[in-house]
Amino acid sequence: MKLTKTLLASTALTVAAGSAFAQDMADSMTLVSWGGAYQASQDKAYAQPYVAEHPDVTVSWDESSNEAVAKLRAMNEAGNITWDLVDVVAADAIRLCDEGLAMEYDPDELLAPADDGTDASDDFGDLIVSDCFIPQIVYSTTVGYRTDLVGDTPPTEICALFDMDAYPGKRALEKRPINNMEWALYCDGVAKDDIYDVLETPEGQDQALAKLDTIKDQVVWWSAGADTPQLLADGEVVMGSTYNGRLFSVIEEQDQPVGMLWDMQVFDLDGWIIPTGLSDEALARVKDFVYFATDTQRLADQAKYISYGPARMSSAPLVGQHADLGIDMAPHMPTDPENSKNTLLYNYEFWADYRDDIDAKFQAWLAQ
Amino acid sequence: MTQASAEGDASGPMLAADGTPLKKSLARALRLQKMRALMLIAPLLLFVLVTFIAPIADMLFRSVENEIVSETLPRTTAALADWDGQGLPPEGVYEDAFYDLYMAAERKEHTRLGTRLNYEMTGASSLMRKSGRGLDDIGEVYQDQFEDLDKNWDEAQPWAELMGDPEWLTDQAAWEKGDRMPKFTLRDGIADLLPKTAEQYEAFALYQQEEEAKSPLKEEPWSAVHTALYEDLKAGDLSGYTGPRAEMLIAADALVDSPDFETVSFADGFVEMDEDWAQPEIWKTIKLYAPDYTSGYFLNSVDMQLTPEGVEMRPENERIYILLFKRTIFMSLVITGSCILLAYPVAYILSNLPSRQANLLMILVLLPFWTSLLVRTSAWKVMLQQQGVINDVLVWLGLIADDSRLVMINNQFGTIVAMTHILLPFMILPMYSVMSTIPPTYVRAAKSLGATNWTTFWRVYFPQSIPGIGAGSILVFILSIGYYITPEIVGGTTGTFISNRIAYHISSSLNWGLAAALGAILLAVVLILYWAYDRIVGIDNVKLG
Numbered sequence: 001m002k003l004t005k006t007l008l009a010s011t012a013l014t015v016a017a018g019s020a021f022a023q024d025m026a027d028s029m030t031l032v033s034w035g036g037a038y039q040a041s042q043d044k045a046y047a048q049p050y051v052a053e054h055p056d057v058t059v060s061w062d063e064s065s066n067e068a069v070a071k072l073r074a075m076n077e078a079g080n081i082t083w084d085l086v087d088v089v090a091a092d093a094i095r096l097c098d099e100g101l102a103m104e105y106d107p108d109e110l111l112a113p114a115d116d117g118t119d120a121s122d123d124f125g126d127l128i129v130s131d132c133f134i135p136q137i138v139y140s141t142t143v144g145y146r147t148d149l150v151g152d153t154p155p156t157e158i159c160a161l162f163d164m165d166a167y168p169g170k171r172a173l174e175k176r177p178i179n180n181m182e183w184a185l186y187c188d189g190v191a192k193d194d195i196y197d198v199l200e201t202p203e204g205q206d207q208a209l210a211k212l213d214t215i216k217d218q219v220v221w222w223s224a225g226a227d228t229p230q231l232l233a234d235g236e237v238v239m240g241s242t243y244n245g246r247l248f249s250v251i252e253e254q255d256q257p258v259g260m261l262w263d264m265q266v267f268d269l270d271g272w273i274i275p276t277g278l279s280d281e282a283l284a285r286v287k288d289f290v291y292f293a294t295d296t297q298r299l300a301d302q303a304k305y306i307s308y309g310p311a312r313m314s315s316a317p318l319v320g321q322h323a324d325l326g327i328d329m330a331p332h333m334p335t336d337p338e339n340s341k342n343t344l345l346y347n348y349e350f351w352a353d354y355r356d357d358i359d360a361k362f363q364a365w366l367a368q
Numbered sequence: 369m370t371q372a373s374a375e376g377d378a379s380g381p382m383l384a385a386d387g388t389p390l391k392k393s394l395a396r397a398l399r400l401q402k403m404r405a406l407m408l409i410a411p412l413l414l415f416v417l418v419t420f421i422a423p424i425a426d427m428l429f430r431s432v433e434n435e436i437v438s439e440t441l442p443r444t445t446a447a448l449a450d451w452d453g454q455g456l457p458p459e460g461v462y463e464d465a466f467y468d469l470y471m472a473a474e475r476k477e478h479t480r481l482g483t484r485l486n487y488e489m490t491g492a493s494s495l496m497r498k499s500g501r502g503l504d505d506i507g508e509v510y511q512d513q514f515e516d517l518d519k520n521w522d523e524a525q526p527w528a529e530l531m532g533d534p535e536w537l538t539d540q541a542a543w544e545k546g547d548r549m550p551k552f553t554l555r556d557g558i559a560d561l562l563p564k565t566a567e568q569y570e571a572f573a574l575y576q577q578e579e580e581a582k583s584p585l586k587e588e589p590w591s592a593v594h595t596a597l598y599e600d601l602k603a604g605d606l607s608g609y610t611g612p613r614a615e616m617l618i619a620a621d622a623l624v625d626s627p628d629f630e631t632v633s634f635a636d637g638f639v640e641m642d643e644d645w646a647q648p649e650i651w652k653t654i655k656l657y658a659p660d661y662t663s664g665y666f667l668n669s670v671d672m673q674l675t676p677e678g679v680e681m682r683p684e685n686e687r688i689y690i691l692l693f694k695r696t697i698f699m700s701l702v703i704t705g706s707c708i709l710l711a712y713p714v715a716y717i718l719s720n721l722p723s724r725q726a727n728l729l730m731i732l733v734l735l736p737f738w739t740s741l742l743v744r745t746s747a748w749k750v751m752l753q754q755q756g757v758i759n760d761v762l763v764w765l766g767l768i769a770d771d772s773r774l775v776m777i778n779n780q781f782g783t784i785v786a787m788t789h790i791l792l793p794f795m796i797l798p799m800y801s802v803m804s805t806i807p808p809t810y811v812r813a814a815k816s817l818g819a820t821n822w823t824t825f826w827r828v829y830f831p832q833s834i835p836g837i838g839a840g841s842i843l844v845f846i847l848s849i850g851y852y853i854t855p856e857i858v859g860g861t862t863g864t865f866i867s868n869r870i871a872y873h874i875s876s877s878l879n880w881g882l883a884a885a886l887g888a889i890l891l892a893v894v895l896i897l898y899w900a901y902d903r904i905v906g907i908d909n910v911k912l913g
Contacts, residue, residue, distance in 0.1 A: 070875040095878070098479030098497065170754075175861075206685075220778055221861055235755045349494055356877060357490040363869070364688040366861040 025285040028058045032086040035063035036226070037249060041305035042087070044323075046293035049301075053292075057285070068092060072101045072275055081277045084286045090269040093133035094348055102132035102273035110134070110287060112295040114314035123296075123312050127269055129348055134272040134294060135311035137302065140265035140334035140343070141179050144232055144247040145239035147257045158264035159187035161239065162215055172228040172240025175221035177362040178351055179241065179266050182344060184211035186264060192342075196350050205358060209365050221366070232258050244334050248307035252325060252332075262339040268346040269311065309335035428891075431884035434662035437654060440481045441468040445658035448651065453676055457651050462634035463599070466506060470592040471571060473500035475579070487879055488664065488674075489653040495644050502641035507591025509632050510598045517623050518616050521594070528585050530613045531558055531569045540585050549577050552584060561609065564596035598624060598631070652676045665885035689886065692866040697893065699784060699865070700848040706788045707795040707844050708837060715799035715836070719806075730800075737793040745854045748786040752777040752858070778860030786858050787848055794847060795840035802836030838910045842901065846894055866890060 031047065033039040039061060047059045062083065064071055069092050075081050088096065096102035107128055111120035121128065127135040145155055150167055160167050161183060173180050185195050185204065188211040198204035212219075220237055222228055228242035229250045247260045272294075274286055292298065299310035300318035307329060310316060319330050330336055334343075381389040406413075438445045443464035451457045472478040482496025514521035521527075528537060532555055539550035552573040559566040572593055573584040580587075601624040609617055623629055638645035656676055657664065664674045671687040672679055681687070714733065718726050736744060751757050759773040768774060776782055806829065814824040852867040859865070866886060873883035901907070 067875040069878060073878065095483070098483055098493070099878075100476045100480065223856065234753065236753050352493045352497075353486065353491045356487055356879070359877065360686045360688070364686050367688050367691055367864075 024281045025288060026084075026279070026281040027056050027285070028060070029084045029282075029285055029289060030060050030062055030082060032062045032064050032068055032083050034065045034087065037306055038245065038308075039063065041302050044305055045302035046289075046298055049298070050289055050292050069095055069099075069101075072096060073099060075275075076101055076277065079277075081275050083275055084278060084282050085289065086273050086275060087136070087270065088273055090129050090133055090135075090271065091346070091348055091351060093271065093273050094130045094352060096273055097130045097132035098352075101276060103276045103278075104131040105134070105274065110290060112291055114312065115296050116314065118314060120294075123314050125313065127311050129269065132273050133269075134274075134290060135269050136271040136294065136299065137308035137311055138267055138269055138335050139308045140244045140262075140267050141174075141241055142244050142247070142261055142265035142334075143239055143241050144228065144250065144258050144260045146232055146235060146237075147259045149235070149238045154259055155239070155261060156263065158183055158261060160261070161241075162187045162211065164215060164218065167238055169238030170218050170220055170236060171215060172220045172222050172231050172237045172242070174241055175223045175366070177358045178346070178355075180212060181205070181208040181358065181362075182266065183264060184208040186344075187211060192344065195344075196347055199350070199358075200354070205361055209361070212365075229258075232256065244332075245307050248332050252322075252327065262334070263342050264344055265334055265339070266344045266346055267334065270308075271311065303329050303333065307332040307334075309333040427880075427884050428888050429884075430881050431665050431888050432661045432663070433881070434657060434664070435660045436481055436484050437657045438660060440472045440477050441465065441654065441658075444468045444654065448655040448658060451651070451655065453648075453652060453655065456635070456646070456648055459633060459635055461651070462638055462645075465638070466503065466595070466634050467568065467592055469496075469499055470503050470507070470590070471575070473503060474575060474590065483878070485650075485653055485657065487668075487882070488657060489649060491644060492650065492653065495642050495650065498642050499638075499645075504591055505640065506632060506634065506637035507595045509630060511591040511594040513623065513630060514594055514597070514620055517619060520613075520616055521620070522588055524584065524586050524588050526613055526616060527569065527589050527593070528573075530611075530617065531555060531566065532573075532584070537585075540583060543583060549581070549583070552577060555611070557611075561604070561606070562597065562600040565593060565600050568593045568596040601625075665881040666889075668882050669885040669889055689866070689869070692864070692869060693889070693893070696849055696865045696867070696890075699780065699863070700845050702784055703787050703791065703848045704841050704845045706784065707792055708841065710788065711792055711795035711799055711840065712833075712837070715796050715803055718796070718800050719803035720808075733793055733796050736789070741790065741853060742857075744790055745786055745857050748782070748789070748858060749777060752782055752785065777858050778863070780859075780863040782858040782860070783855050783863035786854050787851060790854060791844045791847055794843045798839035798843065799833065799836035802839070803833050806832045834905075835910055838901075838905055842898070842910065845897070849894060850890065 031042075033042055043061065047061075051057055051059055065087050068086050068088050072081075072083070072086065075083070086102075093102060097104070107121040107124060108119050111124070111134065113119055114123045124135050127138070129135075143155075143158060143161060145160070145167075147154060149169060153166070155163075155167060161171055161173075181199055182195050185198055185208045186192060188207060190198050190204075190207075199208065220227075220231060220240070222231070222240070222242075225243055225246055228237070228240040229246045231237045231240055232250060233254070233256050244260070244265065247258065250256045250258045251260065272290060274283070274290070278286065294312075296312055296314045297318060299312050300315040300320070302308070303310055303315075303319045304321070304323045310319065316333075316335070319333065321327060322329055331338065334340065381391060384390045384393040386393070441464075444461060447461045447464045448457060451461065469478055472481065478496045478500045479493075482493040485492035485496070511522070528540070532540070533553040534555070536550055536553045540552075543549055552570065554566050554570055569589060572589050576582045576584050576587050597620070601621045606617055606621040632640075635645075644650055656674060662674070667674055667679060668682075669689050671682050671690050673682050714729075718729055718733070721729065749756075753759070754773045754775065754777075756777075758776065759768070762768045763770050763773065776785070810828050810832070811824055814828045815821075819827065849865075850867050851865060852871055855863055855865045856868050856871075859868070867890075870883045870886050870890075873879045873886070
């Protein structure tokens with residue numbers, strides 16, 4: 001069974017190798033993203049300009065990034081990959097790469113150099129956290145609060161989350177250990193550099209849960225990114241964690257009485273992966289698209305529609321004004337120097353190892 | 369007639385018109401009929417088998433399947449079978465692990481193994497990822513030295529001549545892209561001379577041919593082959609060798625025997641890559657999960673774990689599944705109960721009204737049924753939350769103070785309310801169809817014989833409506849036990865079901881084995897309850913109309 005499969009694959013490869021030089025490209029592409037404002041920003045900044053240049057190409061979107069890892073695994077087992085390019089967070093990209101479901105690539109070959117000629121691998125730098133991951137944006141998970149419910153002294157730092165005396169009321173936190181455990185330890189007096197050393201140990205995990213225990217009965221646990229903005233807008237919670245782009249939209253676009261903290265925002269990355277097992281035509285088209293959609297200008301363009309920072313260093317100076325509101329976007333970027341004075345970077349290696357273990361404890365703690 | 373049968377008795381079996389025995393002919397006719405019936409339903413049967421039964425069976429099978437460990441580490445798992453589990457395994461196991469992992473890393477399967485082992489041992493994921501990158505450090509110690517001695521040791525052609533069958537060499541040299549590749553075969557005798565090298569080179573050559581579609585004549589062997597060569601040269605004396613590339617091999621043999629030759633033990637090399645290889649834990653875990661089938665997932669799903677010392681309960685602060693199973697069943701029962709209470713009067717009124725009004729009411733029952741599940745659930749959110757409609761009204765009426773608004777959502781209460789509402793039509797409809805078949809004359813007869821309203825209802829009407837309650841209860845209970853979206857949205861932490869964890873393991877943690885085990889248990893629970901229901905109430909007593 002396995003042998004025939006590999007034999008089939010090898011003959012397919014040899015046959016395909018002959019035709020690869022013809023550079024036939026598929027004329028349709030299925031891109032997978034998160035839906036909502038984020039996908040809209042990608043459509044406007046990448047897909048629409050690309051289609052304008054290549055009118056014979058049709059681009060369709062699939063809003064499945066949320067369960068992309070599971071679906072790609074299922075597609076792979078069924079031997080039928082229907083996606084061409086998938087937008088995932090970096091942690092998922094690492095897992096897809098581990099599982100052999102995402103294609104490894106060479107940054108300098110696949111991605112355009114910066115305008116000044118800097119190689120893509122240098123321009124993206126450390127943000128290429130996996131051999132399969134094509135970085136796109138830097139976003140952060142941070143805390144928003146109701147300006148009308150926090151009295152005269154609005155919170156300025158993350159530990160306000162745990163300060164029930166100064167800011168009584170409900171909080172919204174994500175229903176998973178990642179970020180919450182780090183914040184809990186930080187606010188329990190653990191130095192920022194020691195957080196993951198402490199969190200490695202069972203005692204450290206208990207310490208974090210004990211800190212979270214102090215606010216447990218006041219927490220609404222969310223699982224979709226849209227929850228916290230809604231809860232804030234309804235006045236259901238005083239403060240809550242969510243993605244910085246969601247808060248931007250509540251504050252600037254919907255004009256709600258909401259403010260946000262940048263203190264201890266947790267940086268994370270989002271980007272593309274190319275699934276393994278694409279046909280040569282599909283792959284050629286995807287590569288062409290990725291080269292276009294990740295160049296310096298295109299990444300800067302996306303920031304016109306959503307307040308996430310472009311992953312290329314060379315794109316930062318090109319970030320302009322919001323397409324509809326006309327306000328400067330640079331101060332709303334998580335990477336802006338004013339905003340990134342005290343930050344944490346999502347620890348991919350740590351969570352790849354400890355995710356199963358800590359999640360079991362976290363969920364057991366939640367259910368008690 | 370009598371005469372005929374008497375005749376039949378006398379001369380053997382009764383015959384049909386065409387002379388065959390009647391029994392046989394009847395059986396044939398019946399069989400034909402059955403076949404025809406089967407052919408009629410065959411498309412449906414096939415459809416159900418292929419799209420429903422087979423995927424479920426496949427999914428459930430994952431709850432015990434565990435081939436990945438022994439497939440990725442075949443030699444290691446075999447070697448570990450003889451290990452007593454005390455301290456660290458012997459050097460030979462490290463050597464086997466080196467070759468296994470080297471191959472796995474080339475195939476990019478080592479990280480998948482890491483993910484699997486990480487479910488059982490925290491840290492296995494990065495251990496495997498690091499090791500995949502670090503294995504070359506061991507191999508290159510030898511590769512570099514052989515290469516310094518003779519450039520040919522880092523060339524594809526000399527290696528192929530040394531290891532390959534001459535006939536194969538000719539065929540392979542004549543091979544062109546697009547043709548079928550001649551399968552690599554070892555040269556006669558080389559496997560006796562250099563056993564480990566032969567094995568590693570063959571694995572390398574077949575991998576290049578089958579998975580990369582590249583010619584072994586063009587690809588330099590990877591460093592695992594050089595490592596194997598060192599092991600062989602160390603073990604045997606080759607000074608008398610006269611085959612192809614003799615000079616090169618004899619020189620290498622001499623080099624290995626010289627005191628300047630740098631070596632590294634596999635165990636040291638592994639510890640160099642990651643400290644965890646010096647801990648017994650990873651070896652114990654591999655040994656424990658080496659069999660092709662495991663009970664590990666099922667044990668996990670009842671809050672137990674497989675350890676080298678045997679099966680034991682998980683630590684207190686990690687137990688969750690039994691609690692969730694109990695909660696799921698308890699809440700499903702409560703939801704079923706509240707559905708019965710609410711649906712019974714509605715169904716009664718529906719079936720006793722004149723048909724015009726009944727139809728109008730029926731639409732009111734069905735309208736929410738046709739509305740999207742998500743919309744209905746979200747509507748409950750708006751109703752029940754602390755700044756929601758119900759709380760606002762209560763505050764406005766002065767029944768509760770503004771600062772002590774009721775908490776009615778993100779807990780069990782919210783889940784029960786929302787799910788009762790959502791599942792109500794499944795209770796009303798079977799009840800209604802049963803009740804509308806109860807002849808009104810029975811009730812009138814009972815009353816005319818002097819029964820009170822209550823006696824009439826309880827002794828005459830209610831017993832006849834039980835099949836409807838039964839059908840509705842089974843529907844609602846089985847639906848709610850597997851419910852997922854509503855508890856996720858309104859359940860908070862105390863109102864979530866086991867299905868929410870199953871969904872988490874399917875789509876987030878990718879621990880499909882555990883999800884399958886949890887699903888299998890849930891399925892078994894439902895079947896047992898169904899069986900119990902059949903024993904107590906009787907499944908014949910269920911009517912959908």
